[in-house]
Amino acid sequence: MKSALITGITGQDGAYLAQLLLNKGYEVYGVIARRSTDTLWRLNYLGIKEQVNLIEGDMSDLSSLIRAVQISNASEVYNLAAQSFVGTSWEQPILTANVTGVGVVNLLEAIRLTDPTIRYYQASTSEMFGLVQEPIQSETTPFYPRSPYGVAKLYGHWITVNYRESFNMHTSSGILFNHESPLRGIEFVTRKVTDAAARIKLGVQDKLHLGNIDAKRDWGFAGDYVEAMWLMLQQDQGDDYVVATGKTTTVRDMCEIAFKHVGLNYIDHIVIDPQFYRPAEVDLLLGNPTKAMKQLNWEPKTNLEQLITMMVDADMKRVKGEVQILAEVQ
Incomplete structure (x- = not known):
């Protein structure tokens, strides 16, 4: 073994x-x-x-x-x-x-x-x-x-x-x-967004504060x-x-996918907050995975929409559990 x-x-x-x-x-x-x-x-x-x-x-x-x-x-x-x-x-x-x-x-x-x-x-x-x-x-x-x-x-x-x-x-x-993934730490922007979409949908959060939503990843x-x-x-x-996937998307578009999945318009819930801007911003990242695809015979199987909806669903389940526990305690 x-x-x-x-x-x-x-x-x-x-x-x-x-x-x-x-x-x-x-x-x-x-x-x-x-x-x-x-x-x-x-x-x-x-x-x-x-x-x-x-x-x-x-x-x-x-x-x-x-x-x-x-x-x-x-x-x-x-x-x-x-x-x-x-x-x-x-x-x-x-x-x-x-x-x-x-x-x-x-x-x-x-x-x-x-x-x-x-x-x-x-x-x-x-x-x-x-x-x-x-x-x-x-x-x-x-x-x-x-x-x-x-x-x-x-x-x-x-x-x-x-x-x-x-x-x-x-x-x-x-x-x-x-x-x-659903295992991403809450401090990372994707998880911050999917968690907020779930919380706002379930009425336990009002707004989501973000920095540069036009950064591309x-x-x-x-x-x-x-x-x-x-x-x-x-x-x-x-x-x-x-x-990499070889495709780039803005944080804004990622927010739209997450909020749309729970029937909300992201524009109504996002606040641009200067405290979340980086001292030195990375505006655009776009990878070329050709070598990995050819030499390793590897390819990404999950697109962005599938990924974000998977994360939102996991956060909806988590937050519902939290709300239920809170209700039982009260």
Whole structure:
């Protein structure tokens, strides 16, 4: 039986990847940082919490990462751990650099020192393109990150390439464009919108405050994108791949889909709030997934409308449950 180790297993991508690997017959291990709050809700949501093996560790602690690699006896390691909220990266730039950037080389060193034949996946991001240098971004588009998060991810990306070229290790980076799901954190704009649509429809919220709703993003479904991660580590050589839908949509259009699904007009409920503007905005992201489609035989299966309605339906169910519990308490 193959064994895999996932950092960031309690996040959106980690949970979906764990589910995919379990379905493929893997023994799945996950590195989990000690927290006082419940971080396992996504694994519970997918019904896989009892099927994964959790190991305490931290991306800033090399010894704990070496221990996790040894305990898991993994042949594949997927690094999905990060301080991943772009907005927070301006408020906590050093934490973001340590976890999202230096954490990568810690994990690569843990692998190199334990077993350099282990195959490694690095979660890179379209935020590395930032102030885009080409209208459609591919693996050869120059990077120009516009946030401490993007800068930290760029270090993680290049150190992954460097270990591939320096030590002949099987390391791959997936340059993933925005990918969402019902497991997305509430602080991300898509989930903020779908949750608000549900709450406004059910009468427990009045308005939704947003920043730049004319920003354009290439949005896909996280459940589709984790398959590309797995496919990268099945190739003969490590490489870098853009994972995207190849279609871009404004936040405004995404809002329209979400609110329309519950019979509302988004214009009646959205307030443009300057406090949600980024210090340095990324106006347009649009990925070219041709390489991933050709070399990995991968393609996105879920379009934006299907994705947003799936998320709204999940949030309607969640909020109805909250309202019911509140009513019972009162």
